[in-house]
Amino acid sequence: MDSLDKKILAELQIDGRLSVTDLAERVGLSVSPCHRRLKTLEDSGAIAGYKAQLNASCIGLGFSALVFVTMKEGDNTAVEKFENEVKCIPQVIQAQRLFGEPDYLLHIVEKDLEAFQKLYDSMLSALPCVQKLSSTIVMKQVVCDRPLPL
Numbered sequence: 615m616d617s618l619d620k621k622i623l624a625e626l627q628i629d630g631r632l633s634v635t636d637l638a639e640r641v642g643l644s645v646s647p648c649h650r651r652l653k654t655l656e657d658s659g660a661i662a663g664y665k666a667q668l669n670a671s672c673i674g675l676g677f678s679a680l681v682f683v684t685m686k687e688g689d690n691t692a693v694e695k696f697e698n699e700v701k702c703i704p705q706v707i708q709a710q711r712l713f714g715e716p717d718y719l720l721h722i723v724e725k726d727l728e729a730f731q732k733l734y735d736s737m738l739s740a741l742p743c744v745q746k747l748s749s750t751i752v753m754k755q756v757v758c759d760r761p762l763p764l
Contacts, residue, residue, distance in 0.1 A: 615660065618643065620764040622651055623660065627761035630664045667759060675723040677730055678752035681738060683718035684745045692743035699741050705733055716748070727751075 621641040625632060632640070638648035655661045670676065685692060693711075700709050700720065708721035720738075724730040738747055 619651060619655060619660075622648070622655065624761065624764050626661065670723050674725055677724045677726050678755075679722045679724070679730055679749050680752060681720040681722055681734075682716035682748040682750075683720060683741070684715055684748075685717045686743050686745040688717070695742040696744070703733075703737055716746075722749075 618641060622637065625637055625640050634649050634652065635645055637652070638645045641648065643651070652661075670678070683696075685696065696718075697709070697711075700706055700718075705722050705724055706720050707723050708719075710719045711717065712719055722730065722733070722738075724733060734747070734749065
């Protein structure tokens, strides 16, 4: 990956809807070489996909919480069971496995505190192999969806 590839990636992080023509102009290439580089970046997996960034509050998901999960066991079976169940909960918008304790960090979005409490009681507390759940409410987003530093 050279500096032109990084310029392409930087521009697409800002605006993933750029046409190849506009992208080529911004990075100083003609359309054909820009298109070839773009295709190579997509094929290599450097560009994982394209999506719309939504405003959670505008679509009724203004409540956000972080849930820390400590597991009872750490064997492969327990981890796989837990992770498969977490993947089935649409309100979990990010799940990260951590070193040390806690074992996982889940980012949850919901309509409001009441909806979160119902989700917590019915689904999160029923996750397999969990020893302890601890949660905190997100007060505000300070840095969100920042482009990767290239």
